[in-house]
Amino acid sequence: xxxxxxxxxxxxxxxxxxxxxxxxxxxxxxxxxxxxxxxxxxxxxxxxxxxxxxxxxxxxxxxxxxxxxxxxxxxxxxxxxxxxxxxxxxxxxxxxxxxxxxxxxxxxxxxxxxxxxxxxxxxxxxxxxxxxxxxxxxxxxxxxxxxxxxxxxxxxxxxxxxxxxxxxxxxxxxxxxxxxxxxxxxxxxxxxxxxxxxxxxxxxxxxxxxxxxxxxxxxxxxxxxxxxxxxxxxxxxxxxxxxxxxxxxxxxxxxxxxxxxxxxxxxxxxxxxxxxxxxxxxxxxxxxxxxxxxxxxxxxxxxxxxxxxxxxxxxxxxxxxxxxxxxxxxxxxxxxxxxxxxxxxxxxxxxxxxxxxxxxxxxxxxxxxxxxxxxxxxxxxxxxxxxxxxxxxxxxxxxxxxxxxxxxxxxxxxxxxxxx
Amino acid sequence: xxxxxxxxxxxxxxxxxxxxxxxxxxxxxxxxxxxxxxxxxxxxxxxxxxxxxxxxxxxxxxxxxxxxxxxxxxxxxxxxxxxxxxxxxxxxxxxxxxxxxxxxxxxxxxxxxxxxxxxxxxxxxxxxxxxxxxxxxxxxxxxxxxxxxxxxxxxxxxxxxxxxxxxxxxxxxxxxxxxxxxxxxxxxxxxxxxxxxxxxxxxxxxxxxxxxxxxxxxxxxxxxxxxxxxxxxxxxxxxxxxxxxxxxxxxx
Numbered sequence: 261x262x263x264x265x266x267x268x269x270x271x272x273x274x275x276x277x278x279x280x281x282x283x284x285x286x287x288x289x290x291x292x293x294x295x296x297x298x299x300x301x302x303x304x305x306x307x308x309x310x311x312x313x314x315x316x317x318x319x320x321x322x323x324x325x326x327x328x329x330x331x332x333x334x335x336x337x338x339x340x341x342x343x344x345x346x347x348x349x350x351x352x353x354x355x356x357x358x359x360x361x362x363x364x365x366x367x368x369x370x371x372x373x374x375x376x377x378x379x380x381x382x383x384x385x386x387x388x389x390x391x392x393x394x395x396x397x398x399x400x401x402x403x404x405x406x407x408x409x410x411x412x413x414x415x416x417x418x419x420x421x422x423x424x425x426x427x428x429x430x431x432x433x434x435x436x437x438x439x440x441x442x443x444x445x446x447x448x449x450x451x452x453x454x455x456x457x458x459x460x461x462x463x464x465x466x467x468x469x470x471x472x473x474x475x476x477x478x479x480x481x482x483x484x485x486x487x488x489x490x491x492x493x494x495x496x497x498x499x500x501x502x503x504x505x506x507x508x509x510x511x512x513x514x515x516x517x518x519x520x521x522x523x524x525x526x527x528x529x530x531x532x533x534x535x536x537x538x539x540x541x542x543x544x545x546x547x548x549x550x551x552x553x554x555x556x557x558x559x560x561x562x563x564x565x566x567x568x569x570x571x572x573x574x575x576x577x578x579x580x581x582x583x584x585x586x587x588x589x590x591x592x593x594x595x596x597x598x599x600x601x602x603x604x605x606x607x608x609x610x611x612x613x614x615x616x617x618x619x620x621x622x623x624x625x626x627x628x629x630x631x632x633x634x635x636x637x638x639x640x641x642x643x644x645x646x647x648x649x650x651x652x653x654x655x656x657x658x659x660x661x662x663x664x665x666x667x668x669x670x671x672x673x674x675x676x677x678x679x680x
Numbered sequence: 681x682x683x684x685x686x687x688x689x690x691x692x693x694x695x696x697x698x699x700x701x702x703x704x705x706x707x708x709x710x711x712x713x714x715x716x717x718x719x720x721x722x723x724x725x726x727x728x729x730x731x732x733x734x735x736x737x738x739x740x741x742x743x744x745x746x747x748x749x750x751x752x753x754x755x756x757x758x759x760x761x762x763x764x765x766x767x768x769x770x771x772x773x774x775x776x777x778x779x780x781x782x783x784x785x786x787x788x789x790x791x792x793x794x795x796x797x798x799x800x801x802x803x804x805x806x807x808x809x810x811x812x813x814x815x816x817x818x819x820x821x822x823x824x825x826x827x828x829x830x831x832x833x834x835x836x837x838x839x840x841x842x843x844x845x846x847x848x849x850x851x852x853x854x855x856x857x858x859x860x861x862x863x864x865x866x867x868x869x870x871x872x873x874x875x876x877x878x879x880x881x882x883x884x885x886x887x888x889x890x891x892x893x894x895x896x897x898x899x900x901x902x903x904x905x906x907x908x909x910x911x912x913x914x915x916x917x918x919x920x921x922x923x924x925x926x927x928x929x930x931x932x
Contacts, residue, residue: 291904298914299909300903300905301906
């Protein structure tokens with residue numbers, strides 16, 4: 261069958277309005293530049309509504325959403341239980357002078373849920389808690405330097421960016437050290453070269469950067485990192501903002517068999533209601549308590565209520581197992597569609613957050629064409645980033661994904677007869 | 681935030697090197713060189729670049745080194761070489777003094793013409809031919825400056841360290857194109873389109889390119905509007921764009 265092709269007239273009209281009053285129209289990862297909308301005319305620019313595994317753009321096109329708002333949507337958009345809890349709380353109080361008792365309940369829930377957690381500190385975005393983690397480590401150790409893994413992303417504060425990024429000063433990143441993923445020898449070397457100066461090592465549970473295949477930890481890698489950090493008094497920070505709750509409700513450090521000193525959560529914690537959380541070990545509670553760190557909306561009760569309902573439901577569903585099963589089905593479906601059409605589709609990372617790359621060329625252009633052909637038929641993939649799954653994704657959705665993917669492969673193949 | 685060595689490399693290859701294209705694009709430039717004996721000027725910069733520009737049959741060509749030149753002009757430092765461009769240093773040849781007239785007359789006329797194109801006035805740009813030549817020369821100069829910054833400037837080198845091997849096509853639709861070639865994190869600019877680019881960044885029109893070079897429009901907004909198209913390994917383009925940000929710092 262042939263699937264209808266979407267058009268985006270209203271999106272375009274809105275974008276033209278947006279560019280007059282919003283820098284670059286839509287900035288950041290949801291925008292066409294950073295979001296790698298290639299070609300831009302094939303992509304929706306604004307949404308109207310969302311439910312379950314789908315969102316609809318302003319032109320009325322429905323998408324099976326494999327980006328899940330870049331992670332927050334884990335149960336399905338507008339989950340009735342989570343939203344009911346949030347709406348009920350909104351009627352009795354949200355942003356108040358005295359924080360809601362729900363903050364205590366959520367902290368207790370996080371400590372009970374996350375294996376390495378002895379306490380929980382709440383904020384709004386992932387960047388809030390990665391920054392808090394680094395400040396905590398520096399305060400605890402009275403050291404300056406932080407080790408990053410090349411290909412990292414830990415937020416948008418100047419310390420998380422690079423020396424060549426606009427608006428970043430060399431001084432902002434002067435204490436950043438860089439090692440390669442899975443490179444224990446390199447890590448040992450950099451620790452030796454900076455003996456007594458390193459406050460923290462920060463990394464995601466596995467390497468899930470853009471424009472390269474995602475890389476899982478080598479056997480024993482995390483255990484060796486843990487050992488080195490303990491031996492040298494370096495705080496081990498896991499940035500679980502992207503992967504958190506999708507691999508393991510007890511934290512991705514638990515999934516990979518080690519314990520972080522500090523672990524950062526955001527995205528999936530409240531199924532789209534805005535709250536983030538830093539969890540840590542008892543020995544760091546004093547260091548984090550001493551910091552001057554707060555925000556106007558950080559203790560709002562509505563997201564706390566949503567998070568409590570979300571965590572309860574994620575536990576009931578055993579969400580990591582559920583998403584892994586769905587991820588394996590999606591990956592197998594896409595792989596089969598690719599093979600049927602002579603494409604080498606490389607799938608990397610964990611199945612719940614799979615990363616795709618067509619390897620028939622060395623420049624991703626065929627891949628970008630295929631992604632665009634899928635998007636304009638209602639499958640929202642990203643050409644440059646790992647994907648995210650949610651519990652509302654059905655077998656019928658996966659079947660439809662496979663059919664559209666197959667049609668998209670056929671079109672790209674027809675466009676490139678020389679490559680087959 | 682900018683260093684004199686990088687600026688010297690830019691002045692040598694992105695500015696003087698664009699004389700090659702000036703002679704191809706503007707008959708007035710070419711006319712200055714026709715019916716004249718071949719002549720070459722070698723610029724030797726201590727602690728910096730060395731190159732020779734040869735003028736022959738109405739064209740000119742830049743090559744590395746100063747071993748074979750008619751006129752040789754040494755500079756004791758990158759700062760002194762850069763001073764020639766801002767008018768604070770007068771170049772003094774150590775070889776080829778008998779050809780001083782070429783230096784004072786024809787070469788000066790060529791560089792004045794190049795300056796007119798690269799620092800064009802609004803009035804000059806009203807002439808369509810001038811506008812096209814000026815913008816084309818800017819594309820070449822900027823493309824070469826990208827490579828020099830990526831190879832010499834400390835922050836530019838950081839960006840280049842994150843560029844994978846391959847060729848990036850930097851082009852104006854239905855117009856000129858350049859190649860930024862990366863090999864082992866060293867950059868080289870070639871003033872023609874690549875055959876097999878790993879990444880493409882294309883401006884929809886020469887007018888848009890001009891506005892971007894002049895800082896009148898924002899590249900990110902243009903991508904959203906479809907006025908700049910990108911394909912391929914976008915991480916290569918991202919890093920080149922970070923170097924491009926620094927071009928304005930050096931060429932301002």
